[in-house]
Amino acid sequence: MIYFHITPPVPFPVPIGTPGPLVGLIGTGGNIAALFTGLLVFVLDIFLYIPFVKVNDRVNDAYVETKEGALDETH
Secondary structure, three states: OOOOOOOOOOOOOOOOOOOHHHHHHHHOOOOHHHHHHHHHHHHHHHHHHHHHHHHHHHHHHHHHHHHHHHHHHHO
16 A cells, blocks of 8 residues: 555554554554555455354364264263
8 A cells, every 4th residue: 555655654653552453543643544454454354264263163063063972972
């Protein structure tokens, strides 16, 4: 975004613990385009993680079923 001159570079230090989408807004001195860029990246991150979370849920469900089957066989 800096290359296309949509958002300026971040010249100001940002306090530790600032939420990710707000870093660009605070660091640029209040540039709204930087805020929207931060929010866009945040939403994109969520959509990129969804498939991995779904796979993790399936693996966890299969593990629980296997574990319950092993308990049933011992009794």
